[in-house]
Amino acid sequence: MTDDLVFYTHPMSRGRIVRWMLEEVGAPYRTELLGYGDTMKGEAYRAVNPMGKVPALCHGATTVTEVAAILAYLADRFPEAGLAPEPAAADRGPYYRWLFFSAGPLEAAVTNKVLGVTVPDEPRMRGMVGYGSLEAVLDTLEGAVAGAEYVAGGRFSAADLYLAAHLGWGMQFGTIPKRPAFETYAGRHLARPAAVRAREIDDGLLAQQAGGA
Structure with a gap:
């Protein structure tokens, strides 16, 4: 039904x-x-x-x-x-990590950039912000996808879907820079049928x- x-x-x-x-x-x-x-x-x-x-x-x-x-x-x-990886699989950890990295640090950092919200450089204030800085988020993400087909083991998962969607949307509208690793990773998954x-x-x-x- x-x-x-x-x-x-x-x-x-x-x-x-x-x-x-x-x-x-x-x-x-x-x-x-x-x-x-x-x-x-x-x-x-x-x-x-x-x-x-x-x-x-x-x-x-x-x-x-x-x-x-x-x-x-x-x-x-x-x-x-x-x-999704099997519940007891070792890949379940990275799967959760990158799925919620998209929902948390990535979306928050990009949204704040769009709204013109600047995190003060004072360490205590920066520590209150879960994502730290936009550059830290993007560098971390680049390290995860550079040269990698998938972020959780050897197959496509919901974590790849969410990351690719965020990257594709952000690069299309200029809120995420077009780093080569982002373009390669997102382009591959956004071409799925x-x-x-x-x-x-x-x-x-x-x-x-x-x-x-």
Whole structure:
């Protein structure tokens, strides 16, 4: 039943990452499109996510919000897709590390850059910021992906998906520098058939919205 997985999103949101994951998983799902400032903040959707933001995923009686949580949930709920190492595998550690590195230090550092937030150089103040500095985040990430096809063992995982999506989006809009290691790593994964399908779906929805405006 397509109603078993219900995906709440907007085609120009972080939901694009979840769309890619859903296409990788291959299970049928239904998309519920929400508008910024109207249905997204409405009472009906706030019953799903009180934050009034997308994406969100409902799977039967289970509701999951936050991109990293949704990716981790789908990887574990649909193990046949092979998007996470086995729970007892040694690669599970790096998988969690880089999945949540994207959700934490990377997103926070890039967001602060976009907003013009500068962390003071005073050591005590810098220590209060979990990511330390944008350069530290980018250098750490470059060390993880340079010359590496995957960040968690020898196969593609949800951690690669999240990192590649962040890097691709950031380099496209100039919030992340186009370092060669980033371009190689992200380009490889963004060319996956599921990633291409997901972009085509969301780009088509954007075109429909523009045509109906």
